[in-house]
Amino acid sequence: MEKKSIERLNALHPLTREKALVAYAEAVAKTPKGVHPFITQTLRTFEESDALYALGRTKVNPDGKTAKKPLGNIVTNAKAGQSYHNYGLALDFCLQIDGKTSWGIDENWLLVIEIFKKHGFESGNDWKKFKDAPHLEMRMGNHWKQLLILHNSGKIDKDGYVII
Numbered sequence: 001m002e003k004k005s006i007e008r009l010n011a012l013h014p015l016t017r018e019k020a021l022v023a024y025a026e027a028v029a030k031t032p033k034g035v036h037p038f039i040t041q042t043l044r045t046f047e048e049s050d051a052l053y054a055l056g057r058t059k060v061n062p063d064g065k066t067a068k069k070p071l072g073n074i075v076t077n078a079k080a081g082q083s084y085h086n087y088g089l090a091l092d093f094c095l096q097i098d099g100k101t102s103w104g105i106d107e108n109w110l111l112v113i114e115i116f117k118k119h120g121f122e123s124g125n126d127w128k129k130f131k132d133a134p135h136l137e138m139r140m141g142n143h144w145k146q147l148l149i150l151h152n153s154g155k156i157d158k159d160g161y162v163i164i
């Protein structure tokens, strides 16, 4: 589990990668035995965002599919380029408790958030409009609109990350 988390953190933007790895190591060390923070996603490609945006809108999402709602649940409001994940500036986590995945927000969940915040990340759990408890991001003053302009004008490094 930890190996997969670190592999995902290594896909973050070069400016956030080290900070996220340090915060993650601290979270692993400080959570009690049997509880483990697990990184579920970091970098999301534009193509992956398009596929997620389509769910519940133009493509069937088995999750939430009913006779009244044949397309199932909508998963995200972010189109490709509108998510900080698209630039490697965001990550999502959950907890592994005794080897089982847990999305429940308990004191250990909040501890992981506090540790990442201490290292400069913003938590989606603090958002008023659309709470996103698994989400952590580091924008460094950049709005996705600016990042999208940089991306579209080719201001990207050899690995595809926007140069900011």
Ligand SMILES: [Zn+2]
Binding pocket: 085, 090, 091, 092, 134, 135, 136
């Ligand atoms: Zn996220």
